[in-house]
Amino acid sequence: MKAYSRHEVARAFGATLRETRRERGVSQDALAERCDFNRCYPSLLERGLRQPTLAMLLRLAGALEIQPERLVTETVGRLQEPANTATRA
Amino acid sequence: MKAYSRHEVARAFGATLRETRRERGVSQDALAERCDFNRCYPSLLERGLRQPTLAMLLRLAGALEIQPERLVTETVGRLQEPANTATRA
Numbered sequence: 001m002k003a004y005s006r007h008e009v010a011r012a013f014g015a016t017l018r019e020t021r022r023e024r025g026v027s028q029d030a031l032a033e034r035c036d037f038n039r040c041y042p043s044l045l046e047r048g049l050r051q052p053t054l055a056m057l058l059r060l061a062g063a064l065e066i067q068p069e070r071l072v073t074e075t076v077g078r079l080q081e082p083a084n085t086a087t088r089a
Numbered sequence: 090m091k092a093y094s095r096h097e098v099a100r101a102f103g104a105t106l107r108e109t110r111r112e113r114g115v116s117q118d119a120l121a122e123r124c125d126f127n128r129c130y131p132s133l134l135e136r137g138l139r140q141p142t143l144a145m146l147l148r149l150a151g152a153l154e155i156q157p158e159r160l161v162t163e164t165v166g167r168l169q170e171p172a173n174t175a176t177r178a
Contacts, residue, residue, distance in 0.1 A: 004144065004148075052142065053140050055098035058092075062091070068161050069165075072147075
């Protein structure tokens with residue numbers, strides 16, 4: 001696997017988180033509350049302005065009731081999409 | 090999944106990283122070099138004194154030639170071990 005910058009990872013994770021949260025019908029505020037995060041934090045993550053630590057990733061997965069490794073797999077999938085390569089070029 | 094503290098996650102991840110690195114026969118110095126990390130960083134991670142961001146986790150997995158989700162699954166497995174519960178009690 002090639003090395004991705006933290007900005008690339010943040011953007012890919014943000015898109016994954018937003019999609020998963022919406023599928024689950026959870027608002028950003030509700031997610032923040034469930035995770036005991038500052039209420040701005042889900043928005044920063046979804047916009048790719050922050051990337052999560054592993055502990056935060058586990059907490060987000062718990063709040064969204066999904067396996068944490070799914071968030072990782074989907075993030076990696078987005079990083080490997082041709083569109084992402086095009087953006088970086 | 091219950092919410093784990095960042096210290097618990099850091100310890101569980103550190104143990105996972107150490108085991109995986111040793112299985113792969115990679116030294117801490119070599120791992121740091123492959124990841125372009127400060128050479129102290131693998132030791133801090135393995136001792137549970139730091140926890141990785143998602144971008145770092147992907148980079149470590151790449152350097153160890155394993156799927157990043159495996160590091161997550163094994164960390165969660167350690168967190169859920171009865172011994173870990175006992176340590177927390």
